[in-house]
Amino acid sequence: MIAPSSAQSLLKGGSESHLGRAISLEFRWGRSKMMCSRMRFRNALGSRLFRWCSRDKHTSVRKLLEVDGISERSKLLNKVPVLMGYSNTQYLMEQERVRKESATELISVLKEIDFAEISAKFPCIKFGDSSPIELYDDSAGMECKETMFSGNLTNFILVSGGNLETNREFADKCHPSVDGEVCPESLADATTADGNVLDKSKRCLPGEPAVVTEACPESLADATSPDNNILDKDIRSLPGTTSKQYRKLEDGGFHTIRKLLQHFPRTYADLQNPQGLIEDGQYIMFFGTVISSKGVRIRSTLGFVEVVVGCSIVEAKLSSSDVSCNSGAEQKQRIHLHLKKFFSGQRFSSQYFLNCISSKHKEGDIVYVSGKVKKVLSSGHYDLKEYTIDKLEEEEQQSALLDRKPYPIYPSKAGLEARLLGQSISRALKMLTPDIDPIPPEVLTEFNLANLFDAYMGIHKPKNRDEADFARRRLIFDDFFYLQLGRLFQMLEAVGTRVEKEELLYKCENHELNAVGVDQWSPLANKLLKSLPYSLTASQLNAVKEIIWDLRRPVPMNRLLQGDVGCGKTIVAFLACMEVVNSGFQAAFMVPTEILAVQHYEHLTSLLEKLDGDECKPNIALLTGSTSTRESRIIRNGLKTGEISMVIGTHTLIADKTDFSALRISVIDEQQRFGVIQRGRFNNKLYTSSSKLSDENTSEDAASDSETFMAPHVLAMSATPIPRTLALALYGDMSLTQITDLPPGRQPIETLALEGNDAGFETVFQMMRDELMDGGKVYLVYPIIEESEHLPQLHAAKADFDSIKQKFEGYPCGLLHGRMKGPEKDEALGSFRSGETRILLATQVIEIGVDVPDASMMIVMNAERFGMSQLHQLRGRVGRGGKKSRCVFLSSTSSTLPRLKVLENSSDGFHLANADLVMRGPGDLLGKKQSGHLPEFPIARLEIDGSILQEAHLAALKVLGTSNDLSMFPRLKVELSMRQPLCLLGD
Numbered sequence: 001m002i003a004p005s006s007a008q009s010l011l012k013g014g015s016e017s018h019l020g021r022a023i024s025l026e027f028r029w030g031r032s033k034m035m036c037s038r039m040r041f042r043n044a045l046g047s048r049l050f051r052w053c054s055r056d057k058h059t060s061v062r063k064l065l066e067v068d069g070i071s072e073r074s075k076l077l078n079k080v081p082v083l084m085g086y087s088n089t090q091y092l093m094e095q096e097r098v099r100k101e102s103a104t105e106l107i108s109v110l111k112e113i114d115f116a117e118i119s120a121k122f123p124c125i126k127f128g129d130s131s132p133i134e135l136y137d138d139s140a141g142m143e144c145k146e147t148m149f150s151g152n153l154t155n156f157i158l159v160s161g162g163n164l165e166t167n168r169e170f171a172d173k174c175h176p177s178v179d180g181e182v183c184p185e186s187l188a189d190a191t192t193a194d195g196n197v198l199d200k201s202k203r204c205l206p207g208e209p210a211v212v213t214e215a216c217p218e219s220l221a222d223a224t225s226p227d228n229n230i231l232d233k234d235i236r237s238l239p240g241t242t243s244k245q246y247r248k249l250e251d252g253g254f255h256t257i258r259k260l261l262q263h264f265p266r267t268y269a270d271l272q273n274p275q276g277l278i279e280d281g282q283y284i285m286f287f288g289t290v291i292s293s294k295g296v297r298i299r300s301t302l303g304f305v306e307v308v309v310g311c312s313i314v315e316a317k318l319s320s321s322d323v324s325c326n327s328g329a330e331q332k333q334r335i336h337l338h339l340k341k342f343f344s345g346q347r348f349s350s351q352y353f354l355n356c357i358s359s360k361h362k363e364g365d366i367v368y369v370s371g372k373v374k375k376v377l378s379s380g381h382y383d384l385k386e387y388t389i390d391k392l393e394e395e396e397q398q399s400a401l402l403d404r405k406p407y408p409i410y411p412s413k414a415g416l417e418a419r420l421l422g423q424s425i426s427r428a429l430k431m432l433t434p435d436i437d438p439i440p441p442e443v444l445t446e447f448n449l450a451n452l453f454d455a456y457m458g459i460h461k462p463k464n465r466d467e468a469d470f471a472r473r474r475l476i477f478d479d480f481f482y483l484q485l486g487r488l489f490q491m492l493e494a495v496g497t498r499v500e501k502e503e504l505l506y507k508c509e510n511h512e513l514n515a516v517g518v519d520q521w522s523p524l525a526n527k528l529l530k531s532l533p534y535s536l537t538a539s540q541l542n543a544v545k546e547i548i549w550d551l552r553r554p555v556p557m558n559r560l561l562q563g564d565v566g567c568g569k570t571i572v573a574f575l576a577c578m579e580v581v582n583s584g585f586q587a588a589f590m591v592p593t594e595i596l597a598v599q600h601y602e603h604l605t606s607l608l609e610k611l612d613g614d615e616c617k618p619n620i621a622l623l624t625g626s627t628s629t630r631e632s633r634i635i636r637n638g639l640k641t642g643e644i645s646m647v648i649g650t651h652t653l654i655a656d657k658t659d660f661s662a663l664r665i666s667v668i669d670e671q672q673r674f675g676v677i678q679r680g681r682f683n684n685k686l687y688t689s690s691s692k693l694s695d696e697n698t699s700e701d702a703a704s705d706s707e708t709f710m711a712p713h714v715l716a717m718s719a720t721p722i723p724r725t726l727a728l729a730l731y732g733d734m735s736l737t738q739i740t741d742l743p744p745g746r747q748p749i750e751t752l753a754l755e756g757n758d759a760g761f762e763t764v765f766q767m768m769r770d771e772l773m774d775g776g777k778v779y780l781v782y783p784i785i786e787e788s789e790h791l792p793q794l795h796a797a798k799a800d801f802d803s804i805k806q807k808f809e810g811y812p813c814g815l816l817h818g819r820m821k822g823p824e825k826d827e828a829l830g831s832f833r834s835g836e837t838r839i840l841l842a843t844q845v846i847e848i849g850v851d852v853p854d855a856s857m858m859i860v861m862n863a864e865r866f867g868m869s870q871l872h873q874l875r876g877r878v879g880r881g882g883k884k885s886r887c888v889f890l891s892s893t894s895s896t897l898p899r900l901k902v903l904e905n906s907s908d909g910f911h912l913a914n915a916d917l918v919m920r921g922p923g924d925l926l927g928k929k930q931s932g933h934l935p936e937f938p939i940a941r942l943e944i945d946g947s948i949l950q951e952a953h954l955a956a957l958k959v960l961g962t963s964n965d966l967s968m969f970p971r972l973k974v975e976l977s978m979r980q981p982l983c984l985l986g987d
């Protein structure tokens with residue numbers, strides 16, 4: 001162990017080399033003590049230097065470090081590496097570590113060294129002022145390189161103990177770093193900041209100018225082979241990037257070039273500010289200059305930051321009072337946008353915090369602002385409360401201004417500055433070559449698609465809007481295409497012969513209907529059908545017939561049962577379960593909420609109670625998170641032994657400890673609420689096809705005698721409103737059954753959107769009174785449970801409970817929200833169902849599946865807080881019986897009313913999702929947020945990109961038709977394997 005005092009004595013020599021050696025000793029000493037933490041060592045080194053400098057007798061150290069008096073430790077620490085010839089402390093420490101390892105464990109280190117990488121990183125070394133030592137001859141073989149390298153390194157280390165310095169001049173030349181920190185790793189790529197690629201065969205010597213070639217496609221041709229795909233290169237291969245920036249990118253989830261390039265612009269700015277009068281409530285996109293930015297603390301728990309942006313707009317039709325200057329034919333108006341963001345809570349309203357936030361925007365910054373404007377009293381001034389603000393980079397902005405190119409605006413991610421993102425994306429684009437596209441050119445031609453290279457260029461650096469649109473189309477196509485290809489590919493893999501595969505593809509294209517007539521259903525299913533208090537609608541009946549046909553086949557069914565809210569999907573699934581149960585197998589029915597599980601359980605048991613004869617009644621169980629441990633154990637045991645034929649429950653059904661003796665069908669209600677992985681868990685609950693077979697109807701079932709293990713049939717249900725063609729294309733691998741009609745006697749729900757002011761409430765309460773007097777039941781839906789001082793405008797279920805009770809005396813009220821315990825919820829819903837309570841104050845826990853057929857009115861408070869599809873689902877909780885029902889959406893302000901008014905005129909969920917999208921404004925078009933009831937794709941939107949989805953479906957069928965196993969399209973196969981997890985998660 002080297003004592004720190006020796007380092008100190010070395011320093012007394014007072015030269016740079018002494019300093020270097022002292023640091024080196026310190027390093028070795030510190031490393032052995034504090035190996036675990038670089039940070040700690042850095043701190044320790046800093047304080048040691050600090051101490052050396054502050055001691056009077058060590059004037060030499062102070063002189064050496066040019067310290068005047070007591071200086072800041074961090075400044076001091078930064079001086080040391082510079083003095084020793086390193087760019088920063090981090091780099092110094094890395095090099096010191098290499099040096100130590102090299103000296104002591106040279107042999108073992110050499111064995112581990114990746115010479116190709118090292119040779120790229122350290123083509124030569126420089127010792128003091130001596131001429132550089134070339135580490136190896138590029139033309140020599142690897143062995144020779146190793147010897148030369150190790151020889152030079154060993155000599156160097158042994159002789160000197162001095163400065164090991166990579167060719168940093170070279171690096172600096174090649175990588176003018178953004179924040180001054182040059183990353184050694186980035187040398188590996190030897191690409192200059194302006195995007196030119198260094199010809200690695202002509203490695204440059206210090207002092208020589210770097211040899212650069214144009215970033216031509218050929219120079220990277222080898223990198224485009226499938227196993228060396230540029231897109232899947234590590235983010236650290238991005239040239240011109242500092243290690244700090246790499247870390248930031250990685251922290252933001254950008255681990256590969258692909259990830260980075262798939263961070264698409266949220267929108268594009270037209271840096272020529274638009275013309276036209278600005279109206280209250282209008283969505284605007286302007287660029288301008290920050291005039292001021294300040295944080296204001298209103299009280300101890302509330303503050304705001306206000307950024308004032310000045311914009312000039314060219315205005316032809318200005319009213320004379322607005323005109324501030326007139327230049328020739330053009331009239332220019334200067335407007336001020338006041339961007340206000342409020343912060344609540346003690347911590348976030350401290351002056352310090354507010355100052356930090358406000359300091360992000362500097363006076364003079366050129367920014368791009370978008371949001372909804374609200375006119376304030378003084379002319380030319382507008383308030384923006386919900387807005388986005390992006391700083392524009394001068395260079396790019398100027399070029400965008402000059403060329404009138406759309407300027408991409410990126411959504412922020414993980415706190416990464418827009419500037420770093422933009423720069424990194426530009427660098428990544430320069431790495432691309434035109435032949436990166438795995439999709440065969442004939443497919444691109446047939447479906448009129450841009451190739452992938454042009455698509456990435458077009459989306460990030462479009463010359464005009466058309467180019468951006470064309471690029472977007474291609475990228476959306478990719479989202480859908482790989483999803484389809486993946487699903488169809490998996491499906492084909494599961495089928496044996498070529499003929500079967502072809503038959504399957506044919507079926508996917510033509511969607512034939514196969515059905516089993518009611519007379520061939522199992523006795524139990526038939527009995528249940530006959531005992532129903534209603535007749536099934538035509539599409540319900542067809543659905544059951546189709547499903548039963550599938551259940552009789554030897555391959556596991558994967559079917560989606562889809563139909564709008566309240567169309568009667570549940571009974572279809574119950575009949576399918578009874579079909580299976582009758583054959584001695586088991587059924588599992590999984591739902592997303594406990595409320596729904598209890599509801600289905602009670603519904604089914606009451607239906608079964610009405611069946612004639614006890615002997616055929618199956619044993620049904622309910623298993624949820626609220627089921628007691630003892631009861632759960634008994635149920636699980638019953639499922640394992642086969643005593644229980646059917647279980648209804650939440651995700652507890654897919655827990656590992658829930659075993660089935662012969663699970664034949666798993667029904668997944670509201671399938672979009674479960675992830676693919678969760679849904680797939682049922683596939684692990686295999687059963688032997690011979691188990692418990694008891695009925696002749698199942699004679700067609702898979703090899704009844706042999707012990708083959710089979711995955712259960714899966715029936716997924718969804719109320720996602722989506723046209724059939726789209727659903728077929730989207731769920732390429734699933735058979736699709738749609739219920740298109742509503743049970744007879746249903747009446748359209750009368751919908752009303754009102755402003756929730758005094759008059760609005762007066763009207764609503766009167767309507768409610770009338771409804772109650774007429775024998776109806778009313779849901780009052782609230783966005784929150786308890787009042788919030790931060791959101792005073794929101795009505796809360798609990799807070800309103802007493803006042804509603806008082807107002808509607810004589811009509812018992814109930815309360816239902818997510819914070820209640822399972823049994824409390826059941827009781828609240830049970831009382832409402834039975835009519836014990838006539839008014840139910842609830843939160844959105846009732847949104848999915850809740851079925852109280854005689855509930856006839858719904859009032860949604862602060863309805864603007866809910867998405868359009870959510871409101872459609874909520875509204876579906878009424879109008880489920882024969883009684884005429886009404887739904888009122890109350891908005892907090894008049895400005896949010898138009899969006900809600902759309903619901904007055906449409907009950908088509910798909911149309912509503914679409915309308916919502918259009919109304920959310922252009923700023924969101926390329927963003928991610930979707931309706932919440934449709935699968936999410938990185939860029940595509942099912943609501944508006946449906947035609948591309950269908951084309952992608954056709955393209956996938958075509959590709960797989962040409963080559964079932966994709967052997968003719970190896971690059972496509974590689975791409976698919978890279979994307980497959982994404983495809984699945986995109987669901």
Ligand SMILES: Nc1ncnc2c1ncn2[C@@H]1O[C@H](COP(=O)(O)OP(=O)(O)OP(=O)(O)O)[C@@H](O)[C@H]1O
Pocket residue numbers: 534535536537540563564565566567568569570571719743744848849850851853876880
């Ligand atoms: N053919 C029918 N005739 C009359 N009533 C029916 C018919 N089918 C179902 N129903 C009733 O319609 C109501 C809604 O059915 P169900 O709960 O199955 O709808 P759903 O499609 O699951 O809706 P959601 O998506 O809202 O859960 C239930 O009360 C059910 O008993």
